[in-house]
Amino acid sequence: MLRVSDALVTLVTLYCVFKGTVGGYGMSMFAAQTSPPDPCYDEYGHPTRCIPDFVNAAFGKEVRASSTCGKTPSRYCVVTEKGDERHRNCHTCDASDPKKYHPPAYLTDLNNPHNITCWQSDNYIQYPRNVTLTLSLDKKFEVTYVSLQFCSPRPESMAIFKSMDYGKSWVPFQYYSTQCRKMYNKPSKATITKQNEQEAICTDSHTDMHPLSGGLIAFSTLDGRPSAHDFDNSPVLQDWVTATDIKVTFSRLHTFGDENEDDSELARDSYFYAVSDLQVGGRCKCNGHASRCVKDRDGNLVCECKHNTAGPECDRCKPFHYDRPWQRATAREANECVACNCNLHARRCRFNMELYKLSGRKSGGVCLNCRHNTAGRHCHYCKEGYYRDMSKPISHRKACKACDCHPVGAAGKTCNQTTGQCPCKDGVTGITCNRCAKGYQQSRSPIAPCIKIPIAPPTTTASSTEEPSDCESYCKASKGKLKINMKKYCKKDYAVQVHVLKADKAAEWWKFTVNIISVYKQGESRIRRGDQFLWVRAKDVACKCPKIKPGKKYLLLGNDEDSPGQSGVVADKGSLVIQWRDTWARRLRKFQQREKKGKCKKA
Secondary structure: OOOOHHHHHHHHHHHHHHHHHHHOOOOHHHHHOOOOOOEOOOOOOOEEOOOOEEEOOOOOOEEEEOOOOOOOEEEEEEEEOOOOOOEEEEEOOOOOOHHHHOHHHHHHOOOOOOOOOOOEEEEEEEEOEEEEEOOOOEEEEEEEEEEEOOOOHHHHHEEEEEEEOOOOOOOEEEEEEOHHHHOOOOOEEEOOOOEEEEEOOOOOOOOOOOOOOEEEEEEOOOOOHHHHHHHHHHHHHHHOOOEEEEEEEEEEOOOOOOOOOHHHHHHOOOOOOOOEEEEEEEEEEEEEEOOOOOOOOOOOEEOOOOOOOEOOOOOOEOOOOOOOOOOOOOOOOOOOOOOOOOOOOOEEEOOOOOHHHHOOOOOOOOEEEEOOOOOOOOEEEEOOOEOOOOOOOOOOOOOOEEEOOOOOOOOOOOOOOOOOOOOOOOOEEOOOOOOOOOEEOOOOOOOOOEEEEOOOOOOHHHHHHOOOOHHHHOOOOOOEEEOHHHHHHHHEEEEEEEEEEEEEEOOOOOEEEEEEEEEEEOOOOOOEEEEEEEEEHHHHOOOOOOOOOOOEEEEEOOOOOOOOOOOEEEOOOOOOOEEEEOHHHHHHHHHHHHHHHHHHOOO
């Protein structure tokens, strides 16, 4: 008879051990619970650690067996004992007859003690051959126990393995054998320390041949592990209990030693592996950030993540919640992910560990691609060329206004972040540097767009100077409009446009301060644009040959001559000084081009 009562007592005892060992991590399914509307938040809306319900993760799952009896009808015999007598009752395993078939599906169906169903392997698959059962959980689980209830005698040697990568690689979980060293090269009942608590051990417990049916093997993943009492703070054990797949390998059958006697065929038909129930107790792995697992659109089992986390196991922060590094929730701290502070101006951010440490482990988010003309780690100030509109909060999409600094009048594109005042060049004013200051007038120079308005002294005009009596014979003052042509251009050594700023008397000379705006021709003396002196003899000025007034612009054509000062240009009665007209600029450029082609020689 199957000893179901003994199995149930053993399993319940195992549940209690697990619960006492790890506190909240274990068989809480046996405790009455009153779940709040959302277990991931307390009554005040604060995040708290939450975990999915404890389940048998194997229930209803497909199990792949390397051997199952009945592909062709075969005999098997069940051994019973009565006192010293041993009896064999033989039956047929036949896959074509549902009443005589023992498929792997019976391992994970509803385990009814009044109607026990068993998976069964082929007869006498003995060491070194083995039989394996492989179960996929379809998701990462934190496994608390793996248990098998047998319809046959328990194996003499078996091993439990786990995979964390959906069966690509396998790690041993636990070994059972009466000969640990021989079968698995492991000592029997090795001591578990903090240094090896992530290693599988081998034990000879639960390896007796008796009971012949109904025996239980239950492996606790945390039993005897030193850090089990502080599981929340043990990444080693958190990794140790994580599995996506479970594999059980039956390595060696228990026998009565009669498999090689005269009636060995009958004896060998009595030795096989048969299991009525395979359970994997645990919780869907959600790292404390979800209270349940659900199917996604593709039918995959995933955590229903809270605390601003994401991923199948809530193992990362969801987009834009990178102000703190992701951490597993604990009983003391929910470790929710925090949104980056970008003042509503960015949709993406990244985490920077160095900034997080410098902030005292409070904030490490860095905003990416700030919009609405903002800049900075938190999009908290206006970018270059913009300034704060203090009438709006920084989170407003129009919190930054364009500086609109004048491209010529301003010394740069950046304005004062508070007032919006652009940096103006000398003599320029206005919030955008768009006009000349008082006492300045506009020039044609992009470098100095505004220059001081010259103040003419009272002795600068011919009317304030006594006109010599021989002016008519000395020179002929220009009357009316003068024309400029190629011949006049070619006869002179230089041709420049000047703006007369002021005039000063210097002995026999007048020294005019002029700003040379454009140079159309120059001789041996190199004439440069900018402020220079124009020297004219006093008699020439008195006779109005040439006629020059401060504040006016002129076209000046003359010949090279030594100036009385260290530098400057000289004009005399033979020079052409004509009040400037803007239409001449194009004509003079043409003269300039013709001169370069040698046309002046012909003229």
